[in-house]
Amino acid sequence: MGDQAALPKMLADHDGVFTTIQAYRCGVTGDQLRHRVRSGEWIRVARGVFRAADRTLDIRMRMRLAVLQAGPGAALAGAAAAWWHALVTTEPTTVTVIAPHGRHGSRIPGCAVWHRTLDPVDVTSKDSLPVTAIPLTVLDAAVDIGVRVMDSALLRARVELDDLLAAQKRNSGRRGSPRARAMVAAMSEGARSEAERKAVALLRGSDVTGWVTNLPVGGYILDLALPEHKIDIEIDGFVYHSDAEAFQHDRERQNDLIANGWTVLRFTWHDLTTRPQWVLAQIRAAIRQAAAA
Secondary structure (H helix, E strand, C coil), X not given: CCCCCHHHHHHHHCCCEEEHHHHHHCCCXXXXXXXXXXXXXEEEEECCEEXXXXXXXXXXXXXXXXXXXHCCCCEEEHHHHHHHCCCCCCCCCCEEEEECCCCCCCCCCCEEEXXXXXXXXXXXXXXXXXXXXXXXXXXXXXXXXXXXXXXXHHHCCCCCHHHHHHHHHHCCCCCCHHHHHXXXXXXXXXXXXXXXXXXXXXXXXXXXCCCEEEEEECCEEEEEEEHHHCEEEXXXXXXXXXXXXXXXXXXXXXXXXXXXXXXXXXXXXXXXXXCHHHHHHHHHHHHHHHHHC
């Protein structure tokens, strides 16, 4: 039944997920395909989409099935694509697929389908599956799971900043575009200074008073501080903009300040953009502790 060499290889290469056309290319006839389905050897998941019954339905199979069910021109995207590209290690809770405009079909369980037509340069094939190329994957995943995926991809040289800028420009109208554009802008302009500006804006809009910027203390310049309570607020930029020398200097300064009675609070870009009220709560708690001392 079918090509005894081509069929097992196709199944192995595609995690046991395949289409009618792929089965036919391996020499399987229509009658043979129907027989395998009736016998329970293969499971029909959707029209023209099948999976081998002897394989546990894992995340790779789910991703392949979602892309195939979304139809021609579809590609794995977002956090799912980041996992497929090994940019992240955490499996996504939802499989995201981009399908061309005009796709009509039933809902795919556990899958979110975004509708837009991708530029060919933004699609690649990895392990025989259409996936958004790394630059667009990084942009979309950063919106879904946080800026650290962008930072990590840049740090590990999986993508260049110019590639992110180009992908953002090509896909400027997509879901999450404004947030991704802000992240790329922060990378381009210098993440630490951008993060510090966000921290200042957050404090200005809060009930926290007595803070100052650029305070000289013991040979250092504190970007943000509450001198009355001897609280130093350190804002860490993206890892991408850090280096060993800067890291060492920051830690030496922190140790010196603590030795001289200062409380040092450290916050990241992720903290400021995803949980600003938590940042303010930490600052208020430090003020209360200092006042009670």
